[in-house]
Amino acid sequence: MTVPSATELPDERLAAGAARLAVRHAGRFSPETVRDLLADSYRRLAEPARVRTHLVVLAERLTEERLAALAHVTSDPGEGPRRVLFVCSRNAGRSQLAAALLTHRAAGRVTATSAGTEPAAETDPNVAQALAELGVDLAEVFPKPLTDEVVRAADIVITMGCGDACPVVPGRRYLDWPVADPEGAPPATVRRIRDDIDSRVTELLATLNDH
Template sequence: MPASPPPVLPDERLAAGAARLAIRHTGRFAPETVQRLLTDSYLRLAAPAQVRTHLVVLAERFAAERLDALAHVEGAPGSGLPRVLFVCSHNAGRSQLAAALLAHRAAGRVAVSSAGTHPAGEVEPFVAEVLTEAGADVADAFPKPLTDEVVRAADIVITMGCGDACPIVPGRRYLDWPVPDPDGAPIAVVRAIRDDIDTRITDLLASLPA
């Protein structure tokens, strides 16, 4: 049976991104696989998006993260850098704060992802501001849906309010951080939530292998 044709990209500007990702994963994934995943990433982000100005760029970043996770799953899970996934309902506040702070504090010791079971259209207004104050990079602070390959690639899954909606994968370490939701909170409260999460990250880093 002949292979099915690749899907038509929803935005012609994605073609360049598909080519870049295909080159990065030469010998690992077929270009058609890369294109399908990039198309799916674009459509998943576009559904709740309130602003689509940078959607093409974000879709490529999201697809790159998913491809890296898939490569890890199909290669040797449990080897290499510890992989930590933060999950909350909307991926607009707590999980964004936690992911950016851990990436900043870990300085390359950990592969970090975040996702939402019902992602919002945009990140909470004060999240980027308090992360910048802490010296963290906010380039990847945009809501992303929870996908199977990212969950399966994680060594540690930390839930932050999504409860039973988070899928359970055997052999993973699961933690729950009962952190207040910054949705609609004034910046002073968001700073306090950031500091609470940062304290928890200190303990998490201490528990990881050197």
Template sequence: MTAPTPPALPDTRLATGAARLATRHSGHFSAETVQSLIADSYAQLAETAHVRTHLVMLAERLAADRLDALAHVHRAPGSGLPRVLFVCSHNAGRSQLAAALLAHRAADLVQVSSAGTTPVAEVEPFVAQVLTEAGVDLADAFPKPLTDEVVQAADIVITMGCGDACPIVPGRRYLDWPVPDPEGAPIAVVRRIRDAIDAHVADLLATLPGST
């Protein structure tokens, strides 16, 4: 049976990134699978992009995250680092704060990702500022769509009190952290939201394997 033809790349510059990812995942995923994922990643990010200057680079990074998630799904149960996924509506505030703080605190104990059910174009500026004040780097973060791969790969899925519905995958741990939305809030309020999320992160980290 002939394999389905992957979609044409919406930007020819994506071919270089697709080749890099295909090489990285050689023996696990076909070049056609990689090309389909990077094309889809580009299309999803383009829906909310105000400018497209960095869209090719971001599409490659999103496709890389999705391929890593798929690889995790295909491994034996219990192998690899535990994966934690934070979800909120826009992936611009609470979920970005939580993911950055957990990654900072957990070091190499956990694989962290975040996504939005309706992602926007960029991270809230005060979110980046309060993380910088806490010594946490958010320079490479960008809002990402919630995709099947990252949900399937997650061991723990955490929503951020915004009423977002996630696909339910049996055997996963689901939590909800009810914290206020930092969108449009003054910097002092965003700092308090950061600290509330950090307290949740500390509690979560204490329950993860290898944390004690």
């Protein structure tokens, strides 16, 4: 039986993405590190058959986010904008709403990311519609698994209904937002949840601007 090498890709179509990422992060991460992370991202999205379409493209996007988080972890303290990570169970509703709204309101002053402890296959369409009503586009967004890099890179971790599965890393500021789950809710309810999260995001941004 042949044992795969540490940098063997599970899908040959990933090779082009690995090359792009390696060039983009040359001088900071080795091509082997990039390939390892890309292969891991692909497997996390593919198993157990969670993502069936655009898997290669989504694996590259997830890897880019993980590499950016790793780069932040290894950079000088205080370098770059503050990073806020929103975590819920499915990463299809609450955490997507919060990350998108913070990105929209912060206008580049804060980097907002989101992840799920048990991510869904796709973002809730009612959530996407509620954000579109505010001019926020979720076309490029997809539910992502929670990884160690994004937790360690976050200055603030905001949990939203993931219970004991939510991450705990020493040295991070933690907040818990008791926000209703929009999964399966009608559009009017999703809008109320959106507005609740938006008010919390506005308050959070005000405290970040004070520091």
